[in-house]
Amino acid sequence: QERAMDSHQKMQQICDLLRKEIPYYNWVGFYFKNGDKRELKLGPYAGEPTDHTIIPFGKGICGQVAESNQNFVVPDVQAQDNYIACSITVKSEIVVPLFKNGENIGQIDIDSDTSDPFTEVDERFLEFVNQKVAEIL
Template sequence: MILETLKPQVSAIISNQDLDKNERLLKICELLDKNITYYNWVGFYFRNGEKEELLLGPYVGAPTDHTVIPFGKGICGQVAVSNENFVVPDVAAQDNYIACSITVKAEIVVPIFVNGENIGQIDIDSNTPDPFTELDERFLEFVCAQVATIL
């Protein structure tokens, strides 16, 4: 499975002291986008200080107007409140979905915790209907745990 083979590369990026935090986050986005065919937009959102909103961090994919997302709004905003993974097999079936592109069919968002606090998330959009499995969730949890070590 490609996801397992990417874990050492994620760890190598995280431990690369020659890159700053945002460069490492972008490299992770690039790695996932390049190697997982159904990951069509890969990015990070982070809590904006004490405000109840998320700010877009490094990402790879089509430009988005959604650079600030209020807590509770869309899939990312819901994860900021629930502190739980959110897998959306069909975005068209979601009432509280923020459309980034008409080509997006599915989305997965996994929170990043530092000292037990949800400080951000990784957000993946897919142009493939219902592509995400439990293996994607476990892999992205691994990615988020690695990312948490540099935040």
């Protein structure tokens, strides 16, 4: 008998699909607030494994979005001083917060090996993806 996919498996499929279908999405992952701690914990992702499975609030692009509640588009990661490098091939990044009942509970993080690829279309699309994910959490 088949069992329904749980939310973790669904998020894994979203990561795999986005990475496969969008050529400039080279690493796709979800981070979530780690319990009551002021830190993020890596959830499902697609791409190279990263050492940064825990990111304190305020640290890097991800940690800044945990506090700002705003999308963060980075056209050139080398121009950022509060940035955590996961791979030397990465040139740009976008992080979009994920809200559940109005609360910032996590984020989707995309790394790209292309410079300056992200537009408002990516922002609206990733906001939509996060809304859909919030509904299954």
